[in-house]
Amino acid sequence: MSVSVERMVKVFERPRSLTGAHSTYCPGCHHGILTRIIGQTIDDLGIVERTVGIAPVGCAVFAYRWYRCDALQVAHGRASAVATGVKRARPDLVVFAYQGDGDFASIGTAESIHAANRGENITVIFVNNQVYGMTGGEMAPTTLVGQKTTTTPDGRDPALFGYPIRFSEMIAQLEAPVYVTRQALFDTKRIQETTKAIRKAFTNQVERKGYSLVEVLATCPTNWHMKPVEANRHVAEVVTKVFPLGDLVNRG
Amino acid sequence: MAKRVLMRGNEVIAEAAIRAGCQCYFAYPITPQAELLEHMARNMPRLGRTFVQAESEVAAISMVHGASAAGVRTMTSSSSPGISLKMEGISYLAGSSLPAVIVNVVRGGPGLGNIAPAQCDYFQATKGGGHGDYHMIVLAPSTVPEAGELTMLAFELADRYRTPVMILADGMLGQMMEPVLLPDPVDPAALPAKPWAATGAKGREPNIILSFDLDPEGLRRMNLELQARYRTIREKEVRHEETETEDAEIVIAAHGTVARIAKSVVRMARAEGIRLGLFRPITVWPFPYEPLRALSSRVETVLTVEMSAGQMWEDVRLAVAERAKTPFYGELGGVVPTPKGILREVKRHVG
Numbered sequence: 133m134s135v136s137v138e139r140m141v142k143v144f145e146r147p148r149s150l151t152g153a154h155s156t157y158c159p160g161c162h163h164g165i166l167t168r169i170i171g172q173t174i175d176d177l178g179i180v181e182r183t184v185g186i187a188p189v190g191c192a193v194f195a196y197r198w199y200r201c202d203a204l205q206v207a208h209g210r211a212s213a214v215a216t217g218v219k220r221a222r223p224d225l226v227v228f229a230y231q232g233d234g235d236f237a238s239i240g241t242a243e244s245i246h247a248a249n250r251g252e253n254i255t256v257i258f259v260n261n262q263v264y265g266m267t268g269g270e271m272a273p274t275t276l277v278g279q280k281t282t283t284t285p286d287g288r289d290p291a292l293f294g295y296p297i298r299f300s301e302m303i304a305q306l307e308a309p310v311y312v313t314r315q316a317l318f319d320t321k322r323i324q325e326t327t328k329a330i331r332k333a334f335t336n337q338v339e340r341k342g343y344s345l346v347e348v349l350a351t352c353p354t355n356w357h358m359k360p361v362e363a364n365r366h367v368a369e370v371v372t373k374v375f376p377l378g379d380l381v382n383r384g
Numbered sequence: 385m386a387k388r389v390l391m392r393g394n395e396v397i398a399e400a401a402i403r404a405g406c407q408c409y410f411a412y413p414i415t416p417q418a419e420l421l422e423h424m425a426r427n428m429p430r431l432g433r434t435f436v437q438a439e440s441e442v443a444a445i446s447m448v449h450g451a452s453a454a455g456v457r458t459m460t461s462s463s464s465p466g467i468s469l470k471m472e473g474i475s476y477l478a479g480s481s482l483p484a485v486i487v488n489v490v491r492g493g494p495g496l497g498n499i500a501p502a503q504c505d506y507f508q509a510t511k512g513g514g515h516g517d518y519h520m521i522v523l524a525p526s527t528v529p530e531a532g533e534l535t536m537l538a539f540e541l542a543d544r545y546r547t548p549v550m551i552l553a554d555g556m557l558g559q560m561m562e563p564v565l566l567p568d569p570v571d572p573a574a575l576p577a578k579p580w581a582a583t584g585a586k587g588r589e590p591n592i593i594l595s596f597d598l599d600p601e602g603l604r605r606m607n608l609e610l611q612a613r614y615r616t617i618r619e620k621e622v623r624h625e626e627t628e629t630e631d632a633e634i635v636i637a638a639h640g641t642v643a644r645i646a647k648s649v650v651r652m653a654r655a656e657g658i659r660l661g662l663f664r665p666i667t668v669w670p671f672p673y674e675p676l677r678a679l680s681s682r683v684e685t686v687l688t689v690e691m692s693a694g695q696m697w698e699d700v701r702l703a704v705a706e707r708a709k710t711p712f713y714g715e716l717g718g719v720v721p722t723p724k725g726i727l728r729e730v731k732r733h734v735g
Contacts, residue, residue: 181586184454187594196592202582204453205594207476210446213438217450217458218582220434221408225454225584243446246439 147171149180153197158265160360162317162350163191166259166326167198170228173331174201177338183226184218186211190232191265209240212247215254226337228255234264237299238273244299251308251342255333260375261350262296269355273297276374281355296374300347304380310336311344312381316372318351318364325377336384344384349375388563393528396564397487397551398423400535401459403569406485408434408451408458410444414466415499416555417489421461441466445473445486452482453593455581457539461487463555464505465496467513474548475514478610479595481580483542485535486520487551489558492718500718501555501641506695509552510669517607519614521549521621522669524639528562534666536567541621543576545613552668554691556641556720614670623666624675628654632661634685634734637676637700639665642689642721649726658734668696676703685709685733689726692716709733 146152150171157163174180180201187195189208196203206214211229219227236244236258247254263281264270270283274296278287288296304312311333315326326348333344349371351363358366391399398420401409409424421437428435434451438444444460451458462470467488477484490505492498507513509522521541525531531553538549582591597603628650629635636646643664653660663679663686665672680686686708688697697712704710713729715721 182584184582184584186450193596196594200585200590202585202591203593204450204480204582205592205596206449207446207472210442210449210473213443213446214450214453216436216443217408217410217447217452218454219450220436220447221451221454221456221458222583225582242439243443246443250436 147175149174149200150198151200156194157191158354160351160353160363162261162348163259165317165323166257166348166350169323169327169330170257171199172327173334174199176331177334179226179334179338182224183228186215186218186227186229188229188231188235190235192230192232192259193266195230209235209238210243211235212240212252212254212256213243215256216247216250216252219252219254223253226334228257228334230257231259233258233260233262233272233274237297245303248303248309248343248345249306253337253340253342255337256345257330258300258345258347259350260347261352262371263352263355265352265355273299274375276371298375300345300380303345308343309345309381310342310383313345313379314347314349314375314377316349316367316377318367332384341384386565388565390561391528391564392419392559392561393531393553393557394419394489394559395423396528396532397461397535397553398427400532400567401485401539402427402431403567404536404539405457405570405572405575406433406459406539407456408447409460410436410438410447410451410458411460411462412438412441412444412466414463416491416558417461417463417487420487420489420558441469442472445470448484449473449476449480449482452477452484453480453582455578455583457543457575459485459487461489463489463491464493467505467508471508471514474520475516475518476595477548478514478518478520479516480593481546482548482593483546484548485538485542485551486548487553490552490554498718499555501557501691501720502718503554503640503642503691504693504695505552506668506690506692509550510671518610519669521545521547521617521667522552523549524552524666524668525557526640526644526664528557528560529564531557532564532567545617547613552640554641555718618670621667622670622672622674624672625664625666626679627662627664629661629663629679631659632683633659634687634730635661635663635679635683636687636689636726636730637663637696638689639668639696642691645721645723646689646726648723649730652723652727653730658730660730665696671699671703673699673703676700677707680704680707683708685711687730687733688712689721689729690714691720
């Protein structure tokens with residue numbers, strides 16, 4: 133049976149807001165899925181010509197390469213402060229900061245909390261994979277109790293290094309944020325939920341509602357020393373026990 | 385008709401920034417520059433511009449990074465300990481080729497030091513301070529009116545060379561009141577276009593603003609471009625002032641508040657028949673090596689006077705080399721040298 137190419141309908145393609153540059157992420161890592169969701173959201177909202185992305189330090193340091201929008205690469209932990217500067221200078225731009233757990237919840241703690249507390253009208257995507265991926269798998273502020281990393285070779289001991297920090301819950305205590313949610317990407321249902329959350333977080337900004345934070349639980353098969361399927365299962369069965377999924381604030 | 389108003393140095397710098405078209409100002413409170421922040425808090429919002437009291441100096445300079453990348457004129461201000469915190473952001477601004485104005489109303493150090501005037505941040509301002517091979521243009525006003533004029537100039541130079549520019553003042557200049565003729569506001573429409581800025585990629589390729597290149601060859605090119613720009617700045621932007629140097633046998637080399645005091649010393653010395661002159665760098669980076677070299681071959685002695693342990697003295701000695709004697713007189717810890725004290729030092733080195 134032959135099928136005419138002319139009659140084929142394209143039902144799936146790369147979002148126009150993505151460049152197609154080769155990814156620097158490891159196989160099985162969730163950053164790629166999340167990048168696609170953000171690109172699709174920018175397409176759907178028709179905002180690529182007025183979007184500015186803020187790339188962090190960490191595995192997403194090259195994030196400025198993936199999107200067809202203006203972008204900055206900034207100092208470790210400062211993405212939310214830089215996003216504040218861009219947005220205050222040009223309120224008509226749509227500004228998103230893409231930050232890992234070390235960037236957002238450790239070295240950038242002050243910048244992250246205060247941007248949220250001022251209710252900056254920005255969108256923050258916070259990728260929580262419980263490890264410093266780029267530097268070789270060291271402990272993150274979100275590393276689970278007992279989790280082995282290159283700086284907790286015997287597992288994270290809370291007596292020495294404290295507990296995994298539930299940063300989004302801290303942000304959720306503030307008056308100003310309009311949307312704070314924790315999502316995951318370990319199965320298609322979660323991918324759909326995350327897609328809805330990202331869309332809402334961008335829409336809030338476009339509608340000038342205020343600060344939105346989407347925390348996304350992601351895998352790091354490389355530094356977790358797990359196969360991708362096993363890593364997905366780990367998020368579903370273990371990580372979500374420490375970092376429960378769902379909306380923490382929804383004032384939209 | 386413009387008339388003189390009596391204003392404090394900190395407020396003059398703030399008002400000059402407003403008149404230079406500063407759209408976004410971000411800072412954190414610290415003595416002795418608090419009046420600058422407060423002037424901005426009172427005035428920026430009513431002009432429809434941005435004032436944010438940041439959670440830290442680190443955040444403030446990062447907000448400057450964002451606003452500058454978005455293409456507007458932007459400034460932050462602080463005093464010594466706060467400027468140390470801003471060094472991270474200043475390095476990123478330099479690496480990203482982003483214009484910005486940073487004001488340092490210097491106080492005594494190191495550590496928490498005190499809140500008295502000092503010049504002990506000269507090294508930090510002129511030799512780097514943050515990481516990497518970069519420079520800032522550093523302007524050192526000597527009077528309150530000049531602080532306003534140099535603030536206007538700082539915005540112009542920042543835009544022209546896409547570089548951070550520092551106003552290196554001190555607690556005396558920040559706190560002192562003087563009659564000032566405020567500069568005319570610039571016409572926002574006449575400001576230079578910034579086609580490189582992150583303003584939304586409409587009808588053009590995306591603008592990517594970064595200080596990052598993993599490829600050593602790429603980062604080398606980026607550094608060479610910076611160095612080429614610094615060469616141009618050294619050629620075109622050196623500024624200094626000489627007072628009574630034509631027949632001088634000895635000159636004082638001093639900047640900022642100390643240079644102002646030294647002007648009185650020149651009059652006092654001349655009244656006693658001592659042929660004293662003054663060499664005052666206005667840009668401390670780029671330092672006026674050539675004019676000082678030329679002057680040093682005509683005088684016996686170049687006496688450097690600073691409110692530091694001898695930081696600018698190193699640049700003076702580089703310029704003078706063996707052409708003249710290069711003694712030093714410094715006061716530390718926020719102590720301001722008196723005209724009498726400086727004159728006593730001058731007399732030790734004449735005759």
